Amino acid sequence: MRRRAGEVCLGQNAVRKGVAAFLILAVGLTGLFLYGKKPGRGTSAATGAHDQHEDEHTGKLKIGKQKYTYDDTIKAYLIMGTDDSGNEEEKGDDYVGSMADYLAVIIMDKTKETCGVVEINRNTITDVNIIDQYGDGEALAVAQICIAHAYGGSKWMSCQNTVRAVSRVLGKLPIDGYYAVGMSDIPKVNHAVGGVEVTIRDDFSQTDPSLVMGKTIHLSDEQAFHYLHDRMNVGGGDNIARMERQETYLKAVLEKASGDDGAYAMAIWDALEDDAVTDMSDRDISALQNAYSAYRNEGFFSLEGDTIEADTFHNGRLHEEFYPNEEFLADTLTDLCNLSPMVEE
Numbered sequence: 001m002r003r004r005a006g007e008v009c010l011g012q013n014a015v016r017k018g019v020a021a022f023l024i025l026a027v028g029l030t031g032l033f034l035y036g037k038k039p040g041r042g043t044s045a046a047t048g049a050h051d052q053h054e055d056e057h058t059g060k061l062k063i064g065k066q067k068y069t070y071d072d073t074i075k076a077y078l079i080m081g082t083d084d085s086g087n088e089e090e091k092g093d094d095y096v097g098s099m100a101d102y103l104a105v106i107i108m109d110k111t112k113e114t115c116g117v118v119e120i121n122r123n124t125i126t127d128v129n130i131i132d133q134y135g136d137g138e139a140l141a142v143a144q145i146c147i148a149h150a151y152g153g154s155k156w157m158s159c160q161n162t163v164r165a166v167s168r169v170l171g172k173l174p175i176d177g178y179y180a181v182g183m184s185d186i187p188k189v190n191h192a193v194g195g196v197e198v199t200i201r202d203d204f205s206q207t208d209p210s211l212v213m214g215k216t217i218h219l220s221d222e223q224a225f226h227y228l229h230d231r232m233n234v235g236g237g238d239n240i241a242r243m244e245r246q247e248t249y250l251k252a253v254l255e256k257a258s259g260d261d262g263a264y265a266m267a268i269w270d271a272l273e274d275d276a277v278t279d280m281s282d283r284d285i286s287a288l289q290n291a292y293s294a295y296r297n298e299g300f301f302s303l304e305g306d307t308i309e310a311d312t313f314h315n316g317r318l319h320e321e322f323y324p325n326e327e328f329l330a331d332t333l334t335d336l337c338n339l340s341p342m343v344e345e
Contacts, residue, residue, distance in 0.1 A: 061171030097158035116298030
């Protein structure tokens with residue numbers, strides 16, 4: 001059975017705020033999408049925005065050996081939360097991107113008027129393009145999807161390389177735009193909502209002893225960073241446990257934001273607008289904003305699959321590798337994109 005992460009039964013008004021809460025968790029795109037504040041030309045938002053996503057698309061996907069078609073009009077947007085490894089300053093040949101620790105794709109079916117979110121495990125194994133500082137390079141490496149963001153000569157190239165990798169995982173589903181903010185900005189997000197209350201289920205004693213296992217804590221900004229970001233030396237150190245903590249935080253934000261009329265979302269957008277990296281145009285943002293105010297919310301999908309430890313980089317160290325279940329992925333995209341299997345003649 002397909003598992004929906006953070007699924008909550010809500011009325012229409014609460015659904016809109018539920019979307020806002022997800023985007024808060026993802027990287028703070030909330031106010032931008034749902035309450036109409038968007039980065040215009042010449043603002044301080046770090047943007048490579050242009051109108052390259054104007055054409056809506058229909059087409060074909062391939063998941064495993066099975067090909068699918070879809071006739072519905074689909075729009076998809078990638079949300080990224082990047083870590084602090086690497087050099088985030090743009091210095092030509094010296095630039096090194098970060099890892100993409102949080103990945104989620106917002107999928108809108110404009111024909112059915114539905115919208116849902118697919119969360120992607122940062123350890124998902126796929127083909128990653130090994131590009132240089134100019135964005136060139138046809139070589140592929142089989143690796144965790146998170147490292148795609150480490151390649152390229154600028155933040156925008158890193159994001160575009162991640163878009164390619166995510167599209168591959170989703171059967172070559174075209175991605176219409178991306179929005180990325182560093183995980184280091186989690187304290188700003190938490191501060192904007194005044195913190196939330198969670199019960200600690202993992203052992204944080206090696207990274208933040210104030211997060212005592214079993215206690216219910218109103219998270220400070222620093223605690224929120226450790227709770228949402230830390231993975232190594234927390235419990236068993238696996239990414240799925242961290243994704244579950246992110247889901248818990250999401251639910252807490254959902255509850256807190258249910259009656260705020262968008263005030264939290266606006267505060268978060270104000271806090272993060274200097275840090276965002278996006279190629280989304282005003283037209284993209286307006287379309288998404290309008291759709292999400294009217295479309296049926298299909299919820300959040302966390303892909304099922306198998307996790308193993310392997311020497312991915314042949315350096316004698318074990319790393320987590322996540323392999324999505326192809327049937328589960330196909331069922332999820334069938335729900336969100338109205339796929340039909342192709343029959344080979």
